[in-house]
Amino acid sequence: MPNLDVPTMSADQLQAGRMRLARPVLPLARLVEILFLSGPFATAAEVLAELNEPIETAAIRYPAPAATLTPHLDLLGEFERLKDPRPASYTVLAPDGETLPLLEAVEAWVAQKILTRELEAINSLLCGPGGCALCCQGPTADMRQDFFAIPLSAAEVGLFPLPCHDSPASRRLTADSEPPLAVAGRPFFAAPAGLYHWRDGWGMILPRRTSCPQLGADGVCAIYPQRPQVCRRPQIFAYRLEQAAREVAETVTVWVERGKLLAVWDCPYVRALRPEIAAYAEACELEPIFKENKA
Numbered sequence: 001m002p003n004l005d006v007p008t009m010s011a012d013q014l015q016a017g018r019m020r021l022a023r024p025v026l027p028l029a030r031l032v033e034i035l036f037l038s039g040p041f042a043t044a045a046e047v048l049a050e051l052n053e054p055i056e057t058a059a060i061r062y063p064a065p066a067a068t069l070t071p072h073l074d075l076l077g078e079f080e081r082l083k084d085p086r087p088a089s090y091t092v093l094a095p096d097g098e099t100l101p102l103l104e105a106v107e108a109w110v111a112q113k114i115l116t117r118e119l120e121a122i123n124s125l126l127c128g129p130g131g132c133a134l135c136c137q138g139p140t141a142d143m144r145q146d147f148f149a150i151p152l153s154a155a156e157v158g159l160f161p162l163p164c165h166d167s168p169a170s171r172r173l174t175a176d177s178e179p180p181l182a183v184a185g186r187p188f189f190a191a192p193a194g195l196y197h198w199r200d201g202w203g204m205i206l207p208r209r210t211s212c213p214q215l216g217a218d219g220v221c222a223i224y225p226q227r228p229q230v231c232r233r234p235q236i237f238a239y240r241l242e243q244a245a246r247e248v249a250e251t252v253t254v255w256v257e258r259g260k261l262l263a264v265w266d267c268p269y270v271r272a273l274r275p276e277i278a279a280y281a282e283a284c285e286l287e288p289i290f291k292e293n294k295a
Contacts, residue, residue, distance in 0.1 A: 138206030
């Protein structure tokens with residue numbers, strides 16, 4: 001396992017992420033929704049075509065609003081369902097389990113997707129240049145956890161040269177099941193790092209004092225451009241919506257309204273940018289939660 005210290009991030013490394021956090025896309029997306037619903041527009045693209053001048057919303061100034069929004073046009077097109085209803089691939093529930101009206105459901109879905117995409121871009125600006133590999137390692141000897149689990153899609157499993165455990169027993173359980181899955185007569189987390197097919201999908205298990213096999217001794221990821229989706233997620237997580245465990249139908253995803261932004265306190269750039277993250281959450285009308293993950 002590489003012996004990696006928590007990096008100290010320089011002002012230059014933080015500046016690109018700080019600038020993105022200071023100008024979130026979501027307030028502009030809300031403006032697109034308002035203009036679309038109140039004007040003679042058939043598509044979101046028609047609204048963007050009108051946004052030729054700088055825009056100020058609250059304390060944020062957007063010098064080129066159309067250029068800022070264009071990368072998200074595929075998501076903004078979901079607003080068109082409000083004028084031209086059609087079957088959706090999702091349903092959104094309030095925390096009490098009641099189904100949200102169409103307008104609220106579409107607003108929440110668009111917000112979650114834009115936030116996730118934007119925060120992934122911010123993560124790429126901060127995580128790679130920062131040289132941090134905390135998320136690539138299992139627990140250290142002084143941590144209370146026995147292992148860390150990294151969820152993977154089936155297509156991503158082949159990226160990692162580790163033993164695969166895919167059996168009827170593993171598929172009946174999750175990584176958190178009690179009693180735990182046994183491997184060679186011992187709890188799975190007492191075995192070396194491995195890939196497991198659980199009831200809720202694939203995951204890489206990093207037991208104590210282990211690390212991802214793609215992490216070099218210098219702390220550099222060998223597959224960074226092709227890294228799994230979970231590795232592209234920031235330690236700032238959008239929980240405007242949270243995906244529920246159940247489905248309405250095979251092709252319909254269920255989301256639950258949460259209205260939160262989770263920032264993992266272990267991460268050095270979260271610690272360095274706490275005021276900016278809190279301001280970002282406020283601009284996006286989310287409750288910021290700073291939480292330690294590894295202890």
